[in-house]
Amino acid sequence: MIGTLLARPLELMEENFRRPTGRAGRFFGNLMAVQHRSLTAWTIEHMDVRGRQRVLDVGCGGGMAVKLLSGRAAQGFVAGVDYSMEMVEQAVRRNLPAVARGRVEIRHGDCSQLPYEDASFDQVCAIETFYFWPDPLAGLAEAYRVLKPGGQVAVTLEMSREAADDPSLTQRFFGRRFTERSQRAGLHILSGDDLVDRLTKAGFQDARFVSEPRRSLGWVCALARK
Numbered sequence: 001m002i003g004t005l006l007a008r009p010l011e012l013m014e015e016n017f018r019r020p021t022g023r024a025g026r027f028f029g030n031l032m033a034v035q036h037r038s039l040t041a042w043t044i045e046h047m048d049v050r051g052r053q054r055v056l057d058v059g060c061g062g063g064m065a066v067k068l069l070s071g072r073a074a075q076g077f078v079a080g081v082d083y084s085m086e087m088v089e090q091a092v093r094r095n096l097p098a099v100a101r102g103r104v105e106i107r108h109g110d111c112s113q114l115p116y117e118d119a120s121f122d123q124v125c126a127i128e129t130f131y132f133w134p135d136p137l138a139g140l141a142e143a144y145r146v147l148k149p150g151g152q153v154a155v156t157l158e159m160s161r162e163a164a165d166d167p168s169l170t171q172r173f174f175g176r177r178f179t180e181r182s183q184r185a186g187l188h189i190l191s192g193d194d195l196v197d198r199l200t201k202a203g204f205q206d207a208r209f210v211s212e213p214r215r216s217l218g219w220v221c222a223l224a225r226k
């Protein structure tokens, strides 16, 4: 892994952001748990999670969002789903006491076929995962299906077209290059309006977005109701 990391660091990073696998996957899972912590906390602020709510995190990675969410929904239930077995194991480990108490559950599964009943959650979030979904509308349709009527979805991206026009130094020297690379590799870099449009197409109501253009590569979080 060290050899690959030195020879082609960006490729290794991209592969393991998309689907963390093996030893490198475990390393990037832990890295993302730390690196996405403030993005995750920002998303959770906007979701307004509390009390007895049932919350699902799609593409949960190493389980940091699940951990923060279960602190908010203190009498509720939080589930995480990821299609990487390495991330399922890591998310379980990161939430072990809550898993043991039955307040947290991590399942192996795909965003386009969520392993949960219709209308079983008050909130669904997807943090820094949406651009990897092979059929984004199918994924949003699944989020819609598992939400209760009136339930809320939140889709957050760390890299978007909301990035500042007057970029910070990091954005100028690292961010732009990384965004352009990702686009060449087939990733769709979306704006807040693009996300709102997709949520509306999937049947959600009152879609809106908030952004932090100067954070990382342009934080954006789109929110909508079933």
Ligand SMILES: C[S@@+](CC[C@H](N)C(=O)[O-])C[C@H]1O[C@@H](n2cnc3c(N)ncnc32)[C@H](O)[C@@H]1O
Binding pocket: 017, 018, 019, 020, 032, 033, 036, 040, 058, 059, 060, 061, 062, 064, 065, 081, 082, 083, 084, 087, 109, 110, 111, 112, 126, 127, 128, 129, 132, 133, 134
């Ligand atoms: C960049 S990581 C983000 C992980 C976590 N949400 C975070 O913010 O740290 C993207 C995650 O989405 C998962 N993922 C990507 N496509 C998926 C799909 N089709 N179904 C389920 N999980 C998926 C990956 O396995 C990976 O753990």
